[in-house]
Amino acid sequence: MCGGCWPRERAESKAGDRSSLDEVLNPQAHHGAGTPTPAAGPHHPPGLRNPLAVAGLALIIVALGWTLIGMRRGRDAAVDAPQVPVLPVASAPEAGSRAPAFTLPGLRGAKVSLAQFSGRPVVLNFFAAWCAPCWTEMPAFQEAYQAHRQKGLVFIGVGLQDYPETLEVMVTKLGVSFPVAYDRTGDVAVGLYQLRSLPTTVFIDRQGIVRRVWMGPLNRQMLERQIAALL
Template sequence: MHEPSSSEPIAPPQMSSGHRGQRPLWHLLALNIALLAVLVSAVWLTLWFLRRSEAPRPAPSAGDFLAAQALTIGTVAPEFTLPQLDGGQISLGQLRGRPVLVNFWATWCAPCRSEMPALQRVAAQYAGSGLVVIGINQLEDEATVQEFVREFGLTFPIALDRDGVTSRTWRVYGIPQTYLVDRDGTIRKAWVGPVTEQSVTRALDELGIRPAPS
């Protein structure tokens, strides 16, 4: 076997080209994975903070929908002429010059039953101030309505919307629903759902209508 002499240069060990490129490729791949993880984390944290800072938005309720369908405050109240429970007719036009509280109801409606005592008290307290409370019953027969009136001792006028036309004209798609009409026939307040004595008297007070001294 030939042995190199001391005068012959010794060549450095040779490495294959594949071995030279293997380590930089893994380094580059690991770096890209690390950068991607940082980017995903940053995006996730940003979205989390944005969602956390947003105020919760409740879903619209059925009451919100019905309120949106009600007649607009400040518009002229639609005219109606309806038969009364006790005979004769009643129309909104004949009451021009007086404030009118128009309440749509039915005997089967539990919230309607709960608000009737408050409506009766308001009708009695403000009768001397010119206020007229009208209860418009929806689509029920006279005997059923009469029994309800006796049960609650109602003394204000009860009108009968036998075909539902007046309710549709007044955009009543759920009951109870109540409107306060001023002396000029303009709608000043609308309630979707049962009223309370306090809510009605507050609305009347805003119009300058107060109970007459006893």
């Protein structure tokens, strides 16, 4: 029911009567003090006589308020969002440059550092359990490690942005026995070595100089060619 519609209906019923407008605007003057006026419901100011319109306007105002609050919170959250940690380095290591030193927690308890293998050639492989090509190439690394470990060749695997439990499942399933560390934050892989893709393998000679940075998976034949240049 529309409580604000009754004046218009009464005006139409008195069409032709010059006093109809006055009766609508001032019903008490025509009915007298003792004559009850028609039940019109609550009176609303002009333009807001329909309660539904008032309620709708109120909902719009409330919705607009919440929208502005949400935008403010979203903007504040964007400002406060943590940034990816990148260590200040001039550039990514290239052939002929010294390999950046690092120390990371190892999967098998002891820490793994590049310095502990000083004077020995190193094959440094960055991988991740969520990287399909990393799973594909890893058996070739394990085979090459077994074939050349007696010659002093060192293999180090660094799992990037993974939980140690997840990496442990991967290396156990693939039978990896060379040292494996995990870089949970990416400070070494992204900050020091500035990786652009996975897997990436860095070949380091006995003097600690980078001889080759290989981006992408390696098979056994390709891996052996790079190892031959180190030994």
